Amino acid sequence: MHHSHAHQASRLQLNGEGRLRHFLSTEGLSRELLTELLDRADSFLDGSGGIRNVPLLAGRTVMNLFFEPSTRTRTTFEVAAKRLSADVLNIDISKSSTSKGETLRDMLWNLEAMTADIFVVRHGASGAAHFIASQVTPDIAVINAGDGRHAHPTQAMLDMLTIRRHAGEFSGLTVAIIGDIRHSRVARSEIHALQTLGAREVRVIGPRTLLPRDFEELGVKVFEDMAAGLAGVDVAIALRIQNERMESALLPGSSEFYARYGLTRERLKVASPNVLVMHPGPINRGVEIESEVADGPHSLILKQVNYGIAVRMAVLSMAMEGQDADQARRQQEAAQ
Structure with a gap:
């Protein structure tokens, strides 16, 4: 990700007042903005860990555009939108129009005509959400629900909320991300968010075949050995290993991966005694993580789901407010 691209992305995401109007990437967003997003997400959680209903998007339409299936992400966005009192339309594009050869731009124009206020976009191609945000009318908020190997910013932010609620401030924290970093959109978004929020060390x-090639640029410490990498960490995030990679030459096979990189109780002994264990899900038990760890006292995997709803509520409502402020400004300018 070159700086010019990141800069372009941040310009696209923010309105004239520096408020969020699209949410495409954690890159280029300030610590203040990410903190505000986490604070807002916190405000949607009640004392017992449940989620409040807050009608900030009453009368608005959120359109889930999933060019690639992801039941969990789509469901979470749907629940988040409904908690905000929005109407939700789910459009599974993987099945419909792309097979008819309809171009992305034509399809977006048709969807716009249905008067959506927010597009939640999941796409297999890197940069798809940016493309849609730069091509659609200026007054539809675009939320990136995962694009190619590039970014998955709402997943990263729900992980940040989880860390902040259970480990406190970021400044003292050492966080390890384990597994297929090279192909992971989640890992890239997390690294940027952690660095922006001031984590001490990421x-x-x-294995070398799955480590990022550009880690110097990313500013992370790289380990091929679990014992060294987990020493003293406050947070351990295991990534999902895609089965396709297992079958390719990149990986020796799931049992061998688990033998070297599985997150087990034994391996976690070198981490901080209060280490938090996370996983973006769905888990492959006995591949990335031992069942006893996934279900154990250090695991926040179930809590992450609830936090994901709160974070997506925060993203949807903040982007809509940024769009509304933009529209009000344009109307004012037109009236003058």
Whole structure:
């Protein structure tokens, strides 16, 4: 990700007042903005860990455009939108129009005509959400729900909320991300978010074939050995290993991956005694993580789901407010 691209992305995401109007990437967003997003997400959680209904998007339409299936992400966005009192339309594009050869731009124009206020976009191609945000009318908020190997910013932010609620401030924390970093959109978004929020150290652990090629640029510490990588860490995030990679030459096979990089109780002994264990899900038990760890006292994997709803509520409502402020400004300018 070159700086010019990141800069372009941040310009696209923010309105004239520096408020969020699209949410495409954690890159280029300030610590203040990410903190505001986490604070807002916190405000949607009640004392017992449940989620409040807050009608900030009453009368608005959120359109889930999933060019690539992802039941969990789509469901979470749907629940988040409904908690905000929005109407939700789910459009599974993987099945419909792309097979008819309809171009992306034509399709977007048709969808716009249905008067959506927000597009939530999941796409297999890197940069798809940016493309849609730069091509659609200026007054539809675009939320990136994962694009190619590039970014998955709402997943990264729900992980940040999880860390902040359970480990406190970022400044003292050492966080390790384990597994297929090279192909992971989640890992890239997390690294940027952790650095922006001021984490003391970000580590990546995995076999060389799955480590990022540009880790110097990313500013992370790289480990091929779990014992060294987990030493003293406050947070350990295991990534999902895609089965396709297992079958390719990149990986020796799931049992061998687990033998070297599985997150087990034994391996976690070198981490901080209060280490938090996270996983973006769905888990492959006995591949990335031992069942006893996934279900154990250090695991926040179930809590992450609830936090994901709160974070997506924060993203949807903040982007809509940024769009509304933009529209009000344009109307004012037109009236003058």
